Every structure is written in C-alpha cells, then in structure tokens.
Amino acid sequence: MNIPFIDAIRSYLQGDGATILPEMELTLFGLGILLIGFSSKDSVENSGIWKLIFKDFYAKTAFVGTVFSAFTLWKLRGQVAMRGDLVGFHETVVVDGFFLFFAGLFLAATALVILLSVKYLEIEKEEEGEYYALLLFACVGMMLMASGFDLIVMFLGLETMALSFYVLTGFLRRDKRSNEAALKYVLLGAFSSGILAYGFSILYGLSGTTNVRLLSYAFDPSSPLAQAIQLSRQPGPGGEAMRERFASQYPAALHLDPSMLLHQMPLFAAAAFVLVAVGLFFKVAAVPFHQWAPDVYEGAPTPVTTYISVASKTASFALLLRLFLTVFAASHEMWLYVVGGVAIATLTWGNLAALTQTNVKRLLAYSSISHVGFILLGLVSGNNTALIGIGYYLFAYVFMTIGAFAVVIVLRQKGIIGDELEDLNGLYQRSPVSALLLLVFMLSLAGIPPTAGFMGKYFIFLSLIETKHTVLAVFAVLYIVPALYYYFRIIVHAWLKQPGDAPRVLMSNAQAVALGVAVFVTLAAGLYPEPFTRLAHYAFGQ
C-alpha cells in the first residue's frame, strides 16, 4: 500500500530524519506530556486501577521517553558502526561516536533526574507535567549541541537547553530564592548567549560559512581547502574548474585567504575566539565567568540544580570540545595559555571559595567549578590521552555529582529543607546507607581511588605530564588537598556529628534506584575502568 504521506515520512526517517530521530522522539514525548496536562487536568482523579496508572503519570511518560530515545540511539550506533558517521540536513547535524557518547550521557542524566524529581516535587506541591516536558526539551537541546555541525544548529540547541533551564530554575513559584535564581540565570545566560552569538557572527564574517568543517579548514592554512583556494587563484583550466566549483558551492571561498585569517587579520580571528570562548566559559561556569553558578545552584529546586550542574555543563563542554577540536584546533598553540590561565584561575577560585561554604548546594556549586578547571587542563594538553581523560572525567562527573545531589534530595523531607551542612548532622545514625553513599561520592569527587573521579583525574594528569606541562600538573594535583578538606566537611557533618531531633530519612524507591545506579557507576568505573575507558576511546574516535 502506498500512501504518499506515509512514504514521505518513511523516506525522511531513513534519510535526514534518522540523524535527529532520538531528539524527535523526546520532543514528541514532551509535547505529549504537555497536551495531556492541558486536556486532563481533573479527570485523573479516578480511583482503583486508574489511580495506580496515573500516579506520577508525567514522570513515567518522561522516563519512557528517555528509554525510547536511548533505544533509538543504540540502533544509530549500529548504523554508525556499519556505515560510518551519518551526516544530515546538508551537513548541519552529524551522528558520530562523539554525539552518541554525549547523547547517551545526557539521556542517562535526564532519566536519573526524573527519578529523583518525583518525590521532591510531591513535597514541594509542584507536580506539574510541564516540569517533565521541560526536562525532555532541555535534553533535546543538549543532544543538538552535541550533534550540531553548524554554528546555527549549535546555537539553537544551546538556546533550547538554556530556555528550558531558565523556567525550571524558577519552577518553585512560591519560593523567593528560586525566583531570584531564575532571574539571575536568565540575565546572565542571555548575556553570555549574546556574546557567543557575536563570536559566531565574526566567524561567519571572516569565512563566509557556518559549517564547522569548512570553518576548520578556513582557519587551517594547511587544510585541503586552503590548497584548493590556492589552486583557484592560478590561471589556467585547473584554476578555472576550481573557481566554478567554488562559485556554485562555497562562493565566499573566492575571496578567502586562509593564511590571512590567522596572520593578516589576527585581531578579528582572536576576537572571534575570545568571544566564543567567553560565551562558552559562561556556560560551563569557568572563573571569572562563574558568578551565576552558586546562586542558581542554591536557589533552583535541587533536582534542577543536579540537572544544571551535570547535564548543562557536560553539554556545554560537548559544544566547546566540538569547536575547539575542529575550528580552533589549528591554533592550539595560540590559545593554550589563555585556557591554561582560565583553568588555573578556575581551580584556585573554585577550591578556595568552597572551603567556607555552609550550604551543601553552594559548596557543590563551587566544587563543580573546580572540576571545570581540571577538564580545561585536559584541553590545554590536548593530546589523545587528554581527550580520553576529558571524556572519562565528564562521564564520572555526571554520575558522582548526581549521586551527591541525590543524597541532598533524599534529605528533603516534609518540613526540612536539608541543604545546609547542619541538616546533614548525624546522617549516619539516621540513614546509614545514605551516609555510606555520600562518602563514596565525596571520595570520588575528591579523586581518591578506587573511584571514578580518580580515574578521570588520572588521565588528565597523565596528559599534562606527556605534554610536559609539569608545573600545571603540580598545581592541579595539589588542589586535591583543599578539595578533600571541603568534601570532608560534608563527611564530618554526616558521620561524626550527633543528630539533633531530625527525623529518620525515608528514601523512595525511585530515589533508591537513582542512587544505586550512580554509586554502581562511580565504583565500577574506579574498580574496573576498562569498559569505561573504551567508551571514552569510542567517543573520540580512537
């Protein structure tokens, strides 16, 4: 049977559509949640079996959505293995190992955050479908950031993610801190997006293209494109043919001189780099563009804080890596010291500021800033080990940070906020399991073996030694010491202080599952890192 409409959809899904199918599925699930939310506000109040099905209906739907999307992602992986990287929509999105690795990470983070949100929203009395829809939309944005191969798509992905986060941050409408955090986040986020867009526009102005591959050629005097342009300047039939090809496919190249971009117009090239870098440093919260992070982390609902700190950061790093490893790869020597300086500043400020925090969420905000410093150091060395290290570090970071925040979320009970250090007092007596898990996550965040966090740091340090950045390496390892100190402030409160009259901690099943997954990965990736290093190898095509 041939129905033109179905056929068109089918051929679309086998062509360009396949490259964004995981994102489309998430979007559909998100829209579905919104529609059901609008249409059946009150009809859910049924009894019996319906009540069981409709209990946490939105969360369940969103979770199923991530599972669907992950399944599609898995099938895409098979296709990539057989046919090589998939490219779609005139090379504006690409499905490669890099995308699959990061998309998988985003989906895992989203699923875990959904699991952690259910009980939290119940306590906050904000059980709205929009929340889960926004989580899914944010995830779509992040996946597009990882798969985007065109400045426009990247920017759209970034904004999709950021807009969802602005709303999610202010989701507790009755909470002043949440509102304040959302406003700060919107203002600074919009500001940084603007800077990033300005950088992108200069890149476009210099090269006449928004495609990442062409951009990377344009900034690399030794690329095939540069040679082709040289050829097109020659008189004769060869040059003529090349000029014709350019005229039809990439007209800007006729006026482009690759060596000029870097050497005769260094100011513009440098401005483009600086603006893009600043925009992205804002997003990953690197010093000195980190000020929004502690306030937003503290004010946002804790599951959203978790999501921002792991997924948003990882997605921004995916975008940053994509650009820095392609467009700016040839000029590595030039920006090395800039990024190195930012990394050291980030490490210093993140670690020192964390020392005096009394709010766990704020403390973890500063700690996550210091983690950015370590990851940026990987970018400084920039060899293969460093790339694997960055992949491994981000992977470990996602799970250990979710775990750490999950314990704070579990502490949120009726009548207790649970995010001050004092609220952790005597956690060991109140809930030994949570205290033990907290210890594992703190050790991992500090980088004590045998945990995932140590392995991430291991690769980064090794890469610094390999590229002879010994001084940076010494700086970086010594920052483990203050880091351990503030992580152990949390441990001191949880393990060594006496509990006041705080009630026992009750953990819901969903929270237990999320914590279980997080602790399993954190320990497995530390005790037997082999499969996880292979994963990181896969992400960076080695």
Next chain:
Amino acid sequence: MDFFAHHILSVVLFTPLVGALILLFVPREQDSVPRLVGNVFGVLGFLVSLPLVHWWHSDWGGFTFEENADWIPSIGARYHLGIDGISLLLVMLTTFLGMIAIFSSWSAIKLRQKEYYILLLLLQVGMIGVFVSLDFFLFYVFWEVMLVPMYFLIGVWGSDRRLYAAIKFFLYTLAGSVVMLLAILALYFYAPAAADGSRTFDVPTLLAAVKDFPDSLRVWLFWGFFFAFAIKVPMFPFHTWLPDAHTEAPTAGSVILAGVLLKMGTYGFIRFSLPLLPTDTVLRARIIHIVIVLSLIGIIYGALVCLMQKDMKRLIAYSSVSHLGFCTLGIFALNPNGLSGSVLQQINHGISTGALFLIVGVLYERRHTRLISEFGGLATPMPNFAAIYLIISLSSLGMPLLNGFIGEFTILQGAFQVSKAWAAWGSLGVVLGAAYLLWLYQRVMFGPVTNPINEKLPDLNAREYATLIPLVILAFWIGIYPKPFFAFIEKPLERIVHQVNPGFYGAEHAKLPPLEMQPAVVETK
C-alpha cells in the same frame, strides 16, 4: 590447597576484606557479634599469612609468590602481587600487629562496634596491599585507600581533638601522595614503551628502566616520591601530623599507626626511592646529605621533644619520630649493615612502640587520662604490669639482649662505615632515648603512690597479658637470636645494594687481606 598455594598473597590480602563484608551484614543490635567476627578474622588473617614464612627459602632474593593478572589493559595497569624478604617481614608484622590491635579493642571500644571492626579490617587490606603490590597503579590505590579507614578510626573513636587530628592526618598524607602520583605518572611515561607501544606500571620493569634515565629526571622523580614517603615516615620537618594523630587515635589505631603505617614510608624509600638515586656522585652525595641531615635532626629533635611531654601518648608519638630517624639513617647509608639494620629496626619499632601504646591503653582504660602527672608509684598496685612495661621500655631504648639494640647497633654500624660523624650524632639519639623512656618509667611507676585513686588499680587481666606477652617474646627473640630475621632480608638487600651502590662490594673486597696467602713453606728434610 593448590589454589591456596598459588594465590597465597591474594588470600592474605583479602581475608580481612571478607571479614569486613561479613560484618556489614551483621545486624547493628548484636553487640558482641561484631567483636567476635572481627577477632576471628584478625586471627585468621595472621594464620593465613604464616605459610608465607613456612614456604620461604632463604636463597630467594627476588620477588616470589607472584600473581599477575590483567586489570586495566588499556593503560597497562595489572593486578601484580609479589613479595621479597623485606615485604614478607612487613606483611607478617602487619598481620601480627593487626591481630593484636583488634584483640586489644575487646573492652576498650563500646561505641559503634560493628563499624569499628569493619574499618580496622579494611585498614588491614590497605596496608597489606601496599606491601604486596608490584604494580605502581595498584600500589597507589592501596596507598590512598588506607587513608579513609584511618581517618574514621581517629575521627570517630579518638579523644577530644579527634576531628582536627583526623583531617590533619588525611590532608598531610594526601599532599605527599598526590605528588607521588605525578612521579609515578612521569616514571610510567618516560620509561620506554614496549614494542607494540603499550606502557606498563609494573614495578620491576619500571625500576629496571630507571637505569637509562638521565640524572636530571631521576632527581625530579626522587623528590617526587620523597615527599610522600617522608611525610609518611615521618621525617623532620614533615612530622607535625604524627603527634596529633597518634595522641588522638584510639589505642588500636595508635598501634597500627606506629606499628605499620609509618613503615609504609620507609618501605617506599627502600623499594622505590633508592633505585631512583642519580648516578652522578656529586648529585647523589648532595641528596643523601640532605636526607641524612634530616634523619639526624629527626633523631635528636624527636628525642628532645619527648623529654618535654606531659602526655604519655604524645611522648611515645614523638619517640617514633626519633626511632624512624634511625631507620632512614640506615637506609641512606646504602650499605648492607645500614639497610638490614633499618629493616629490622622497622620491625622492632612495630613491636616495642606498638607495645608501648598498648601499655598506655591499659592505663587509659583504668584511669581515662594519659597525663604523666596523674600517675606515680604504679609499680606497687600493678607489679606484673611494671615488669612488662620495663621490658618494653628497655627494648625500645636499645638495651642489649632485647630487639631494639640489634636494630640500632646494626644501623649505627652501617652509618659508621660511611661517616663517623653520622654515627656519633645517631648515638646521641640512643642516649637521649634511654633518658626519656627511663624518666617516663620512673615518673609513672616508681616512688610512692601520689594519687589515691591509683592505689587500687587492678593489675593486668588475662586479655591484656594475651596482647602483651607475644610482643615481649618477640622482643626477646629478636634480641637474642636475630639470625632468622636477618636471613629473610639478606639476599634482597644484597640485590638492592648491588643495584644502587655498585661500588660498595668492590670497595669492601679491596679492604680484605688478599686471598692468595703465601703458604708458609716448611722446609722438611
């Protein structure tokens, strides 16, 4: 049995872990069960390590009982275990002192017993792991893992300033070990890769590769490792964590800290730092000079500070600084006498200082104070205790016929062979050691009973005898007949001296009278 024989080191390493895992599932309400399980596994841990001694052959100089399996192939880290005579003695010391430390907690620990025994057993795993790993990655993992249980032992069951002492201990040790991590990574990276480009963390391979390293790199690597070990030992001026940690820790924690943990530093010096010494004589002499001077300062400074202490435990803690100074002095004398004396002194220190901490523990359990001024004339109510305490004090200060004498004498002999000045300063430490230990003994045990509460203190009970008597027997054994102990370490140390001080044996031979003596020709007709 065959499996046991082939995996003896894994069995020794993981027996305490099994105990800890079993304890994890013991319900909290059962008070006496954790204590029982903890002790059973303490004893079991010692028993399974005994075959190591039984199967040992004194001709073995290299690593034996090796186990080698893949762990993280992509980075070349392997599960590689193996011991030589030096690590064997330290493993035995660990399992033995571990058993005694666990037993000594029988009535001292009443709070959170289950967790206490879990942590002690985990600590055992970490310490044994450090001594048996032959893979740098594995070594580093155990080195760090061990910090966590010790932190909690001090932080939960310690005395008043426990939180401060615990985090200080953790941070100091961590600061040293992260620098060591960099040195390990540098060693890993600069060693030539295998034919297929893969790299390795294998200890024997990497230490053999050091031979071809330029001296400048060796110096860097040496200092990289040095800080980790010097903090652990602890050498002057890195010792300030030690008095706090030892003083605040519970008795068993202090026994393990002094008895075993500090030896990880000296072990690291012998195993990893010595091969990294540069070959250039000027550079090498400069490094050795620095280390020796720090050791001598440690010996004398530690002893002088001991004289000033008001707290018994703090006094014994500082005495460790002094005694460990002897160990590093012996190691960096770089000759067989110095090294073997140093290894034996490490064992001796474990025995006598461990026993001294137990003795303070005995007093603390009775009086809940450690201040010297609270005691006096205890020999009257506690005569048997007085006898044992005297033997241990004499053993610690190096009285002939007891173990301390053998160690210190051999070390000083080794130091003397290199420089008479080193030996002279070292001997001053021995004198001061006698002074502070005997003075302490005098103030606590002799004279009239000054404090009426002390008049009715009960003498040692059966359990306390059981923890102290084995240590006393060992002290006598090593003091009277140390040959079996030296037999373990003779061959491995010979190899080390050959590797790091190749000129030594040649020079020694030159000093001997020529072998071809003219036979006295007797004219017979």
